[in-house]
Amino acid sequence: MQNNNKSERVRSDEKIALLNDQVAGNGLISRRHLLGLSLAGAGGLVTSSVLAADAGLLTRPAWSMTPGRDPSEYGNPSSHAAQIKRLAPAPNAISPGTGASRTPLHLLQGTITPNSLHFERHHSGVPDIDPAQHRLVLHGMVRQPLEFSYEDLLAYPMVSRVHFLECSGNSGGNSSGASASDGSAGGIHGLLSCAEWTGVRLSTLLDEAGVAAGASWITATGADAASLGRSVPLDKALRDVIIALYQNGEPIRPEQGYPMRMFVPGWEGNVSVKWLTQIKVTDGPANFRDETSRYTELLPDGKSLQFTYPMGVKSVITSPSGQMTLTRHGLHEVTGLAWSGSGSIRRVEISADGGRTWADALIDADQRELALTRFRLPWLWEGAEAVLQSRATDSAGNVQPSRAAWVAQYSPANRYHFNGIQSWAVSAQGEVKNVYA
């Protein structure tokens, strides 16, 4: 149906105009071109099919000739989009249910992750919990211990907040240099998702129980077979932690802790204890297994950092990204996601020449606290080799480090809290690969 050569749709006079608007090396174009100018030029020119359409003579596809299916109770994606799924491993034969599935960031758009594609990380699989039988007990250093059923919690005042969630081990392959060179953005960075979470403030429940003098921490435990537990300082618990009951409007999914999850905004995902069944108010951390043997950062001198909760300022270009191939010369949109566990995203810069020159990307829509932020910038690619990078700065002034600067901070064995800059190499043939630039 395409009756033109798309690789020639950016005319030479347009190219000259575009290059006058270059804002950084190797083809990065002013972001004002995203604000209304039409420069993609990917559409095909048509003549005959338009005339036929106007005359009602166009051959109509089968789906236009007969009624489609009825409305339904719970919808599903098109069968033609079945390739858009989480990157899930083969079942774990040694430790059933243990493992992760990753959000296919490179196949998605916007900032909200649909519930069916939110990443998972389990330490003993997904329990099938009957909410009528589930209880949350709040005890320890309180005036009055309390027990809540699911129905009890539904009766409390709630808040709704859009927040990212990122596993502490996300992008870990890039810390060691172990990620496959053809890794996709989702394959490398997909332990990252974002949703609107709704639930009851933990402070509301703590206030009702009455926190005793001298209390300074809480510890939380899940009802999964791993009894996963984590400790959180009391000031954070009172500030913005919620007992999440809803995710993007509907009850949270089993993989995210149905019927209830302690959601800790901006902090490593493991702290947001799923299938929450106990909160104990204490005067110190519990030093659970997942805050001693794991989820600590090994330093060059052999010591470890513990309780390093907030996720670092970070960004990743999701398109073009690993496993993609640019099939035409001309304008492309460079787009991706940025986030920080210490506030909102203030700025995202993009480089097409491996970090020699940088240009500011356009931040699309909201710049919310502790939420994914979408960035975009036009890029004129005419077949030259390129290395695409993005660098985020957050509202606290933190700047995403280079991979080398990040690696220098830790022991080579550390794979937690990697937030170094991602480099995507684009070959002259348009193939995009993960590199350690």
Add this chain to the structure above:
Amino acid sequence: MQNNNKSERVRSDEKIALLNDQVAGNGLISRRHLLGLSLAGAGGLVTSSVLAADAGLLTRPAWSMTPGRDPSEYGNPSSHAAQIKRLAPAPNAISPGTGASRTPLHLLQGTITPNSLHFERHHSGVPDIDPAQHRLVLHGMVRQPLEFSYEDLLAYPMVSRVHFLECSGNSGGNSSGASASDGSAGGIHGLLSCAEWTGVRLSTLLDEAGVAAGASWITATGADAASLGRSVPLDKALRDVIIALYQNGEPIRPEQGYPMRMFVPGWEGNVSVKWLTQIKVTDGPANFRDETSRYTELLPDGKSLQFTYPMGVKSVITSPSGQMTLTRHGLHEVTGLAWSGSGSIRRVEISADGGRTWADALIDADQRELALTRFRLPWLWEGAEAVLQSRATDSAGNVQPSRAAWVAQYSPANRYHFNGIQSWAVSAQGEVKNVYA
């Protein structure tokens, strides 16, 4: 497990304090109580189970004793939440595929509608479109007609925006007084949803095609068997209309127009043509069937209003709402949704005495343009009869009308664009019903 009488959890001294904070008649309490004070008191007091938990002696449920299931590729809700589904009719035997399913607003929280629960309204069912075979043709009064494949459009610069979508006929039963008295909020008002839509600005494509002098409208047609068509003034088309390709991050669902939909923010849903296959630039509206025989508002004098696109300022309390029963005296959260096709929500007032007195609700989180907004207010209910109402005001100063004021504007036969105030009567037994107060 509950070893206390919940109906007595708000103590008499607390009640006196609460009533000092009453902000409108019949128990509406200052919204500051949503900002940290613990007053729900729904949790049960515990002693023995807490001691057992501390000693590790609590009987653990079955799901805590064995590993759960592995990570998966595309997740689903818990089987225990299976009652949360769209309100779908029996299949239409006379006109297959024609009809609607409604979002169960009363069972959801926050502002984002999960894709599987977004309302549907079809005029000839849901076509199963192969995106590789689908084309969008842009023609008419343009310098150069263009044809776009799905892959073509994916290459264009995109924008992401959170917007509500509401069917023009939403809440129509309340205009005629025909809604069942036990109708749920979703059953009456559920032709309403909200999502993050991502796609290509229509202005980008029109700019590439080159709009001819004298053009003032566009007309859009879908690839469904109904060939549903609508006309949109060119200034709106250039302002904020997008060709939506993604919905909450993933490709839009078949029910919402996969692979592409013309999304027209703030306007009656029917204008957002699904399965978009043609856009024609013209110098006047097409007067399609769905803008002549339908989707016009009949006036008392027998004339009709045509092209009344923006949806009115509106709100609905989703809890407590029809079909619910309050099972305990004490504090409840009154919560619901507000929206306007003419801007953002500036204010929502709530009445518990059928409109005699009003109190400002708390607007939770973002107040975005043309998006659903969540409101909340505490309510102390001690068994008195009540009529709960909400009244929204938008950023343009429009105030949601009473049902009587709305009805007076139109012929009794008109069922489009109903935005009158919803009244939920609460009986002494706690039963909540739709009434025409």
